[in-house]
Amino acid sequence: AQSVTQLDSQVPVFEEAPVELRCNYSSSVSVYLFWYVQYPNQGLQLLLKYLSGSTLVESINGFEAEFNKSQTSFHLRKPSVHISDTAEYFCAVSRQAAGNKLTFGGGTRVLVKP
């Protein structure tokens, strides 16, 4: 079985400052990795994913995440946040060989302050 740990439950950050959300996973087999974002009172939306190839993946709104196999991490970063980035962010994994069941981390709540 796999598990996901998000090391920070809350991250306050000032507008235009950088932010990093940490995610570590454990699995005995190869996995796919995802970041989802949940805006207030909404469902989850896929932000970005790593399947294979380049270890750095980017989203359309300026976020990026880097897959580090040796450290079993998939940290999410943004160099300059906006007020609209206030949301909860979830890291998730699925095993490559065992169907599409996602295992989620506990979530990181990002609060962007003006």
Place this chain on the structure above:
Amino acid sequence: NAGVTQTPKFRILKIGQSMTLQCAQDMNHNYMYWYRQDPGMGLKLIYYSVGAGITDKGEVPNGYNVSRSTTEDFPLRLELAAPSQTSVYFCASSSSLQGGYGYTFGSGTRLTVV
């Protein structure tokens, strides 16, 4: 708009009552999922389905039942509601069982059991 529709958005139940959370998708996805979201715990898989007539338990199935009579609908039934079932419930769907495909989520049902 195409997507996953959940009803109701909010519900208050008394202990021992039962109810059905509805979920429908119009994307012709074979794979559907029910998750519950509790603060700081991320999302936990309750049940999932790989097609009409086929369902299986997830991580936290106790106290719940599902059925899948059509591709479009995947209702979640709560029998004998308990305070521990107070949570936000999300339905999701996917076009493939391959682990690299993300989910499309509904907007959630917030359930309170008193």
